[in-house]
Structure formats: structure tokens, C-alpha cells
Amino acid sequence: MPRRLGIAGGAGFVGINLAQAAVAAGHQVVLLDQADRLGRYAHSGLGPQVTLLATDLAAGQLDAFADLDVIVNLAALAHVDYSLHFGDQVIANNVSVQRTVLDAAARYGTPVLFTSSIEVYGGNDGERFDETAPRLPLSPYAESKILCEDLVDTYRRDRAVRATVVRLTNLYGPWQSPDRIVPRIISQAHSGMKSQVTTGRLRDFLYITDAAAAILGLVEHGGWSGCYNIAAGHGVTLEEVADGIAVRIPTCSYSTVDAVDHDGRGPSLVATADRLRTVLDWRPTVGLDEGLGRTVDWYERNRAWWARFNGLLRADRGGPEFLIDFRLPL
Template identity: 50%
Template sequence: MPLDISIVGAAGFVGTNLALAALEAGHNVTLIDVSDRLGRLRLSGLLERAPHQFVNLAEPGARIVSAADVVIHLAALPQVDFSVYEPARVMTNNTAVMAAVLDSARALEVPVLFASSIEVYGGNDGALFAEASPMLPLSPYAASKIGCEEYLKSFRQSFGIEATTVRLTNLYGPWQAPDRIIPRITTQALSGIKSEVVTGRLRDFLAVEDATRALLGLVERGLWGDTFNLSVGVPTGLEEVADTIAELTASGPVARVDCPAKDGRGPSLVASPEHLEQQLGWQARVELSDGLGSTVSWYAENNFWWQPFQPQFSSDRNGPQFLLDHAFPFWVA
């Protein structure tokens, strides 16, 4: 049965892919975001296919006005690195938007699916994190997500709102900004720019198409009142990812750099998807090697979107200049 889905953060990487997948599945979608500042909605054709509400939900009194069967809340200033440079802005924005979404959902009497992050676990020496694992925020971004999760829990307890939290792992795929590892190395390779990768870190990479399938599955099934890791559960070294991209693009070796002493990240951050697999019957389908291949192909075929960001992916990571939220801030648009 088709649902009316409001996607908050629709102009983001996950939001754009989710909106496209939801329309393909026959659902009705309303796009909600501050603006289309990186051009994803326009260039993907979504602005022509779905209604939109451009509103800054972090502003006092801002609310979602469109009725829906469910709200999927993806909006955030999402970069760990950006939160290290702008901790107060990230905390203020992310918690304020959470408050607006929950107030709106309560007034509209609709459930909420909230996208948190496995960054809430911090990191360890290699064991898989489960949903009941202790939280250890190593960055202001992670702390903001924990605050949002707790605020959501309070609305479930105080007002009976139906809501579920999904902790996203490291996603990758089309429309991801080139300040993340996979699109950054890919766009550098396609542009003839030498790349580097941090050594000694293990992460879990999930194709965005697998993630959108899970998100839609949760709202279609109405699995409310729970918390899920949305992950693969397979630890992968960042060096392995970088080397695969180098092979796919024939761009030569990627330089290695040591982990910074403190940059808001832990050595290993890999979460178990077992709970989601048991409750939803979901499993990741895209092998990392295949997903990296299709992702590199997408960036090679869609350079019209990412080439305007060359000043950012050409910059080193010793300051905020490589971050798109720093270069294209929505709060001064």
C-alpha cells in the first residue's frame, strides 16, 4: 500500500537516494529541507517529481506543514570533521531540528523514523557494537545524535509518539559529497589529483541502495518503538577501500598517513546488523567490491555534479576548507 512519506533532509545524500527509491516503490514523497544548495534535487529530477517545502527547521517556530503517513528524519550537519571545527553550530542545529520534527509529528499525529549514527558508539579495538552497547561520543556530532535519540525517547514516553531510531553506518553511493572518503578519493582520482588515506582504521561500508531498502522496509512494516543498527557488520580497512578505488580508476597508489591523535574518531567502528535482520528480514545485498565499482562508474558519468566542488576535494584535510558545509553554509544562503 502506497504511503505518503515526508523526508526531512531530502536534499542530502541519503535523502536524495531515499526519495528516488520511495518514488520507484510507488510511494508519495514530500521533500523537506532548507534548500537545494548542492543541486541534488534539481539535477536528479526530484523537484519535478515531488512537492517540496524549503524551511529551516532549526529556526524558532518552524514546523512541518504537510500531512503524511510517516516522517523520515535524516536532516543534520552530519560531518564528524565539521563538528570538530563548529561544535556549537552542529549541536544547536541538530537538536533544534529534532525538536521541530517531533513537535510537528506530535501535532500531525504521525510516526517518525529517525536516522542516528553508529558514531554514538565511539570506537573500540574491533568487537562489533550492538544496540545495547554503551555510548561513547568522541565528536560533537556523535554527542548531538545521542541528544536527539534521548529527546525522541522522551516523546515516546511523555506523549506516546510512535518512533524508531536507526543508527546508520558508513554509507556510500551516488550523490555523496566529495568530502567523504569514497567520493573524495574517487573524484580526486578522476581529476588526476593524488590521494591519501589514514591507516589503521576499520570501518563498515554499506551501499546506500541497501540502506534505503531497509528504511523503506521499516516504515512499510511499521516497526515502531525500537532501535536498529543499519550496517553490514564487516570491518574493512580504509586502505583497502582506497586501493580498490585506485585500481578501478587506474590512478596509481594512494599515499598513507598516520591516524591523527584526536580527530573525533575511534580505531574500529563496526556495528552488528543482527537485530535488524531478525526483525525485518533485511540483509545487505551489495558486496563492497561491486558497490565501489558502480559508485566509481556513477561519478565518472556524472562529473557535471561534482566538478564545481573541485576546490574542496583538491584541498588538504588540515583545516575546514575541504568540507562542503564550510564552503556552502546553508545558514548564510
């Protein structure tokens, strides 16, 4: 049944891709965000079934959430590195937005799907995390997600809010800003720059359309309870990711740097989506090789969108200057 879907943080990377999937499935979409900061909405070609409603999500304004059938809360300052530099801001913003969304859900009786992160697990030496694993945050960003998950539990118990929590793995694909590893390497390669890749890390990468399909599947399924990993379930090194890009872009080159302690990340962060498959007929359909190919092609065809981030691409990763939320703050 078609729904009127509100996406908090909807002008972001995941939001634009989720909106495209929702429109294709026949839903109407309202993107709730401060602004179209990176021009994703303006350049996406989304039609009249999608509207962008400018609202300060952290300010407790609830009127924007009226007349929605479902709320998906994607809104967050979401980069681990940004949180290491500006932890207080990340925690305050992400928790404030979550409270606004949950207050709106309680007022209007609207179910919520909250997107947390597998960063809440911290990391280990290689075993895949399931949803029963302890939460051991290594960054303020991960801590903010734990606080938001706990708020969901509180509103479920005390205000009868219907809510589902999903923990997203490392996503990649169209419209991702080039302060993330996949678009950064691609954009630097297209710009004649050498990239830097951290060794000793095992990560789980999922193409964005598969993540959007899982989120939309849970929205359409209903149920409004539980916690689910959305993940590919396969660990790869960051060098493998870089090599997958390099075979497609002849100008791609990179050097490696060793992982350091206390940088907000564990050695291995790979999750299983087995629980999700018990409620949805979902599994990843785009493997890493195909997904990297699609992403390389998209960034080649959309240079005009990311070329304005040239200064960000040239910035050293030792400070905050390479981070989009530092260059274009909320």
C-alpha cells in the same frame, strides 16, 4: 499501501537516494529542506511524485509537516570533522531540527523514523557493536546524535510520539559530496590529484541502496519503536577501500598518514544488524567490490555535478576548507 512520506533533510545524499527508492515502491515523497544546496534534486530526474518544500527545519515551523503519513528525519550537519571545528553549531542545529520534527509528530500524530549514527558507539579494538553497547561519543557530531536519541525517548514517554531510531553506518554511493572518503578519492583520481588515506582504521561500509531499502522497510513495517543498526557488519581498512577504487581508475594514487589521537574517531567502528533482521527480511545485497564499482561508474558519468567542487578537492584536510558545509554553509 502507498504513503505520503516526508523526508527532513531530503535534499541530501541519503534523502535523494531514499526518495528514489520510495518512488519505485509507489509512495509520494515530500522533501523538506532549506534548499537544494548541492543541486541533487535538480539533477536527479525525480518525477512529479517528489516535491521539494523549502523550510527552515531548525526554526520550529511545523506547518510544512502537515498531511504526511510518515516523517523520516535525516536532517543534520553530519560530518565528524566539521563538528570538531564547529561543535556548538552542529549540536545546536541537529538538536533544534530534531525538536521541530518531534513537535510536528506530536501535533499531527505522525510517526517518525530518526536516523542516528553508529558514531554514538565511539570505537573499540574490533568487536562489532550491537544496540546494547554503551554510547561513548568521541565528537560533537556523535554527541548531537545522542542528544537527539534522548529526545526521542522523551517524546515517546511524555507526548506519546511513535518513533523508531536507526543508527547508520558509513554509507557511500551516488550523490555523496566529495568531502567523504569514497567520493573524495574517486573525484581526486579523476582530477589527477593524489589522495590521502588514514591508516589504523577499521570501518563498516554499506552501499546507499541497501541503507535506503532498510529505512523504507522499517517505514512500511510500522511498529514504531526500538533502535536498529543499519550496517554491513564487515570491517575493512581505509586502504582496502582506496585499493578497490585504484583498480578501477588507473590515475588513482594515494599516500597514507597515521591516525592521530583525539580526532573524533576510534580505531574500529563496525556494527551488527542482527536485530534489524529479526523484524525485516533485510541483509546487504551489494558487496563492497560491487558497490565501489557502481560508485566509480556513477562519478565518471556525472562529472558535471561534482566538478564544481574542485576547490574542495584540492584543500588540505587539516582545516575546514575541504568540508562542503564550510564552503556552502546552511
